[in-house]
Amino acid sequence: MLGFSELQRDAITEVLNIAIGRAAAALNQMVDDEEVRLSVPCLDFISRSEAARRLHAETGGAPTVAVKQCFAGPVAGDILLIFPESRSLELVRLMLRNTAPLEAMTELEREALVEVGNVLLNACLGSIANLFRRPIDSSLPVYLEAGGDAILNLDGEADKEGRSLDTVMFVHVEFALAQRDVRGYLACVMDIASAQAFGQHVEDYVLQAIGG
């Protein structure tokens, strides 16, 4: 049986809360201290296809843009920042304030979103690395534009319909700017071996924190 005990899950959620909180703090600084609301992180062991289906449903099937980084080290996987396409420009405008002329926005939008992703995803990964006291290497951020279901990499074993059978640990959290219609998702996908390693590192962190 895959998964974690209730206590392990609680500890993992706490570590994720710290990491996502660090990312939210970074976003807060980027948008002039506007409050960033976060949902509780949702952690599941499901197939990649099911993860993609859920993401598709949550984004209402609308076109989405995402920034993805692959990471490796004590744990490995993919971490993504995902926005409904229609709302991403609002965030970019907030972030750039008056540093870019409006006519240049379209050209800059992609680069700006990549930089938002770079900061937020690294805030997340960096705080996890610091808690684990182990370095995590990450790739340069990559920009993706697709439906929510296509954003997740579907490589791996698939059934006759092409649906991925690989089981992964899928974590996602929704965030929103309190005073504007800007929302998005942070999502992380790890294979089972990495998920187990992640659980072990969380356990080590908790033991260390309580002096065990």
Added chain:
Amino acid sequence: MAVGTVLLVDDSRVSRMMCRSVILRHHPDWQVLEASSGEEAIALCQGVSIDFMLIDVNMPGMDGVTTATRLKASHPGARITLLTANIQDTIREKARATGVEFIGKPITDEKIEGFLSQGVPGC
């Protein structure tokens, strides 16, 4: 200091643009040079006096720590910082070991001006 010269090294054009904007808001008469890679920065700096350098870490080609090490050797009078989204303690330690400072992104007025307002070493 009267007029300063600042070098920004970052593969993100947006990041350079934001940083330039902060610098010029506080120091409108300063000169801001930009490079999109470590290699470009090293070539750009040859024979040029630079007061401040802000260098990203994760870049294609030469990484920021290597770039900072090389530029510190060629420009010992410059105040140099890593300016990066990679906030891991290991990167902070590399900055310390290299003898440069560390600023975590996102870019804010306070962080950039806090760095620039310290002046250059020995002044």
